[in-house]
Amino acid sequence: MKHSLDNLIGFTIVGIDGEIGKVKEFYFDDKAWTIRYMIVETGNWLIGRKILLSPQAITASDWDRSTFSVDLTTEQIKNSPDIDTDKPVSLQNEMDLYGYYPWGSYYWGGSMGISGLAMSYPIGISQTTPVENDKNKNGASDEDHHLRSTDKVTGYSIQATDEEIGNVEDFILNDSTWKIDFMLVDTGNWFPGKKVLIAPGMIKDINWETSTVTVNASEKVIKDSPEYTPGEALNETYETTLESYYGRAISPDLK
Secondary structure (H helix, E strand, O other): OOEHHHHHHHOOEOOOEEEEEEEEEEEOOOOEEEEEEEEEEEEHOOOOOOOEEHHEEEEEEOOOOEEEEEEEOHHHHOOOOOOOOOOOOOHHHHHHHHHHOOOOOOOOOOOOEEOOOOOOOOOOOOOOOOHHHHHHHOOHHHHHEEEEEEEHHHOOEEOOOOOOEEEEEEEEEOOOOOEEEEEEEEOOOOOOOEEEOHHHHHHHEEEEOOOEEEEOOOOHHHHOOOOOOOOOOHHHHHHHHHHHHHHHHHHHOOO
C-alpha cells in the first residue's frame, strides 16, 4: 500500500510498555531512496529528546489510529545512543545504533540500482557536499553523510530538461518495502493547481547545494502527464497509466 509521508508525521510510536513519542520526520538513503530512520520526539518523559528508529523496529501499523508499534521498551529507548538529530547522521552513528538495537544487519556501503515505473535510468548524485555536512560539526568525514531529511528536501525545485517546473511537495511511500516510490510535485505557477508524480528513476541529478532536482523529461512531458490528486489511493490502473505515459513520452536518448 502507498502512503503520503506527510500524513505519517505525528504518528504515535508505541513501545512494549508504553508510548515512546511522535514521528517528526524521516531520513532516507539518497542512493537507494529507502527510508532508513524515523526521527521521533519523545516528549516530556525524556525531556524533549529526539531519537532515531529504524522501520525494522515496527511490529504493527494501525493506519486508522495513526500508530506504529515497536518491539522496544521505554528503558531501551532511554539508554539508547544519544545522537544529535539536528546534525548530520554519520556512519559511526548508524553503527552505534545497529550495535545497540536488536535490528537486523544492514548492508554498509555500495548503492542499489535506481528504477522507477519499470524504467531504469542512472541517477547522478552531485558530489558537492552541503555546508551542513562539515566535518567539524559532528566529527565525521564527508563520506559518512549519505542520509537526507525528507523535511529538508521538501521544497526543492524540480528542473526539467528545458525549464523549471515546480517544487517537491511530498513523498509517496510503499509500506511493504519502505521505499520512496514517487515524489509529489506541486507545479505551482507553472501549471496552476496541477500536481504530478515523478519516480526516483526519472531523476538525472540532485544538487544538494542548490536544492535542485533535475529530471529526464521536458516541461511539456511533465505538463501533459497524468494528474494526481493528493489523498487519493494509488491504484494499479493509475500506476500502469503513468508508466505507459512516461515510457512513451521520454526520448530514448534521455533514458
